[in-house]
Amino acid sequence: MNIYRSHNCDGLRKKDVGKKVLLSGWINKKRDHGNLLFIDLRDNYGITQCIIDKDNQHFSILEKMQLETVIKIDGEVVCRSDETINKEINTGEVEVVIKNFNVLGTCKELPMPIFSDQEYSEEIRLKYRFLDLRRKKIHENIILRSKVISFIRNEMNKLGFLEFQTPILTSSSPEGARDFLVPSRLNPGKFYALPQAPQQFKQLIMVSGFDKYFQIAPCFRDEDARADRSPGEFYQLDLEMSFVEQEDVFNVVETLLVNTFKNFSKKNLLEKKFPRIPYKESMIKYGTDKPDLRNPLIINDITEIFLRDDIKFEIFKKLVKSGSKVRCIITKNTKNKPRSFFDGIDKWAKDQGASGMAYFTFEKDKEVFGKGPVGKFFTKEALEELMKKTGANIGDSIFFACNKEKDLEAITSLARNKIAKDLDLIDENIFAFCWIVDYPMYERDEVTKKINFSHNPFSMPQGDIDKIDFNKPLEILAYQYDIVCNGIELSSGAIRNHIPELMYKLFSVAGYDKNQVDQKFSGMINALNYGAPPHGGIAPGLDRIVMLLANEKNIREVTMFPMNQNAQDLMMNAPSEVSNDQLKELNISLKTKK
């Protein structure tokens, strides 16, 4: 028998009564009755109540034992009387009478309590992460993460994918996020970069003829953190397939995600076949390319209506003439909502930096009229056209705003969330997935007016390759897609461009000449000249999948050893200074701070 335990702390049941057992674990809680002491012993698996009374020579020592000390208990399983059964724990019908014990690991006074539902500052949690991770909720989150990852591995294997590792030290690339750089000792003055994603490698794996690849891939991007974005590193389920069209990738991912979410959550899926929403449509209907489809509200463009002569809403009419647009959200049957609801939205919009949200309610006496501060500017005919255009009925209300398209999208998207929240329209018990498809290949930088790749520069443009009009780059669509769940972007993917000439052409539009492409993407562009198969893939973010399954809002709740917002590891003290010898070997000298 193992010297530490015969059972784990979740292992004992009524059938074990009378057995002599060894248990090892942490002292989760003590209840000291003076002559009788209860100890809840905890390990990864559960909790077992152990008991000792003053007749035992060890009583007074155990009584003084600090919580979270690791001890080994030698005792006998006894049955609890009916009144003392604890239904909260699996082992609650029995307890262990302590005969002897040993201390395996002592514990100093704790900087934070373990057995408590209190919230603690991130600072202390991250510094003592090994204590924080003992706590029930986060301990279970991390176990869930492990199970999700092995489930996904298994599913991918079943679907015929092969798992490969790709290099961590690679080359810096000009597009995309800021790279983490690693100086090369053997190549003075040169640097490796940590991969932002194994993008080029996975395409090279396809060119190498492996057909279907996946990897639970670490990705490194030196960008600022958010609640749902770790600084530095995160994990993707990276996958790539040869000889596929967009639909083939969708089928694999839908199968995988449906199985995963069904297996790990009790929440329902809104639709098993994920809706496909063109980017352009999403930007109008939801104001964003990551819509929360649990929210039934839809945004409508009603700019045209403001060209009518019988509408006297002069401020908006003037803005429309100078190129602004008007978009609205209809709320069903809200005529009896208090004035404070409507004014609350308007005030909220002003707090967001917009010029507010106009509103009125469609009502009818003999004729249709708009009830509310700006209702009077609309004639009966204008209101009827508005109702026809938006599908609004009598008793519904309309919220609308006028602005340049980009700002309008931003505020209507936020308003859609805000109004749905105020009206309690979002079913928290649902996962609503969708695909966003038909992304534009390029976008114009608002500041520099330069044409940039809007997403992945290696994406295949849509349509007949010979007929693409490169003079109108903003009109070129790509086989580029995102998957979104409950308003959270889970991943981006694309059918890749495997044709070198087309690649050069597309890069030239974004301002890169052939030499630059050859130099910066040498590995891949070279490979495409030696028989590359058509291929495509995607890379769902693993951390965010686990966040959704664990119902957590913060990525650090599903990450074992995260860094803080300033990209510091408070437990390991990273980043840290290094010795002059190390710097010298790397041919690096530091500028001293002023």
Added chain:
RNA sequence: GGGGGUGUAGCUCAGUUGGUUAGAGCGAUCGCCUGUCACGCGAUAGGUCGAGGGUUCGAGUCCCUUCACUCCCGCCA
């Protein structure tokens, strides 16, 4: 780089209009208690009120500067 929030005992927090010696719960220490499971009861220790400067007879409280953490914008093909 910019904006918001927070910072008081080991932990979680309260602290009124600027006014006596800055409080509570948990934890720690000591004592009492044989059926608890957030055990109960009593006592004790524990504070540079994030830091610095200013206003004032007097600052945890007001003002300025600064630091830390956090949320958001920028950024994240």
